[in-house]
Amino acid sequence: MLNVKLHHLSFRTENQKSMVNFYQDMMGMNKISHPNDGVILQAKNRIIHFVEGTKNTLNYAGYIAPDIESLEKLRTKHQKSGLDLLKSPSPIFGDTAYAIKDPDGNRLVFGLSVAKTKEEASMAGRMQHVVVASTNVQPLINFYSDQVGFIISDIVKKEDGQITSCFMRSDNEHHSFAVFLGDSNKLDHNCYETDSWNDIRDWADHFAEAEIPIFWGPGRHGPGNNLFIMVKDPDGNPVELSAEIEEVEKDRQTGFWVHNERTLNSWGKGLLRVD
Ligand SMILES: [Fe+2]
Structure with a gap:
């Protein structure tokens, strides 16, 4: 068992403004940072990182491990199974995170959260x-x-x-x-x-x-x-x-x-x- 949960997503979009407005207004999310590439929105239990690129494509999906020991075990398991471990593209996870790329080019990132932001009350989701x-x-x-x-x-x-x-x-x-x-x-x-x-x-x-x-x-x-x-x-x-x-x-x-x-x-x- 991987023992990880989906923690955040990153979407590519050609229309960042409309996407950010929708997820702010309709999904109750707030802007928490403006990294070099894109915008990060957060509400309780949901975070999305929007970047410029071809719309309807996944930039990456961030899966969170419960603690550093579990993450290191996972990294070893993935190394042993022959996966190419790549640098994490996620500004939400810390330096210990790593990424993998599937045969279609989708990336999954495994890591631990370092974001310390106030989570506003919002609709459950x-x-x-x-x-x-x-x-x-x-x-x-x-x-x-x-x-x-x-x-x-x-x-x-x-x-x-x-x-x-x-x-x-x-x-x-x-x-x-x-x-x-x-x-x-x-x-x-x-x-x-x-x-x-x-x-x-x-x-x-x-x-x-x-x-x-x-x-x-x-x-x-x-x-x-x-x-x-x-x-x-x-x-x-x-x-x-x-x-x-x-x-x-x-x-x-x-x-x-x-x-x-x-x-x-x-x-x-x-x-x-x-x-
Ligand atoms: Fe579904």
Whole structure:
């Protein structure tokens, strides 16, 4: 078990101003710093670092270890598994952090937080998972499960055997990272776990006030069993608000699901990224 949690994300954008405004106004986040490249926003349990670049792509995802001993163990494990350990691009983690790059060029950073900022009270939404889309999912799945050490919770397959989704965990929560089959290599979505279904109602009302429509949901995912709604940020990245994500039993076997609308949303309409 990796024993890490998603701590912060960094998105590339061609429209930093609109993105920063959205995450400030709609996700209740405040500007905490202005590093050489970009802007960092934070609210309780969620941090995003925006940088200039091709929109809809992940610059990096920061996963936090519980302490320095765990981080050093992880570094040794990753060195032994033949990963190239790179310099951390994250200004949020300290000097002990390191990065890895997957076959599509997405970077994950493992580290410890050094940010000491006042966290304003805000609507409940703990940054919980990030998903990337790829035209070639198998090398990514092999990379993340065999070399990095994520555990595969659930796999969704088409009838011909093509994998369309692979949900992976780094602790006892069903997934903190996932890979979806898509028509390009890009960021698929980012997700915030709330405390209850009522929080999702409050988020929906909050978006309604700003006339931002929910484009998918409310519903319940098959894999992960979580309740969800999704809206889009100004770059078109889906933002998911979730509740009740599955806590996985220790010896749970990997689950296999059929690629259909019901798997993605047992309450109704599914959002199939590929047919
Ligand atoms: Fe999700």
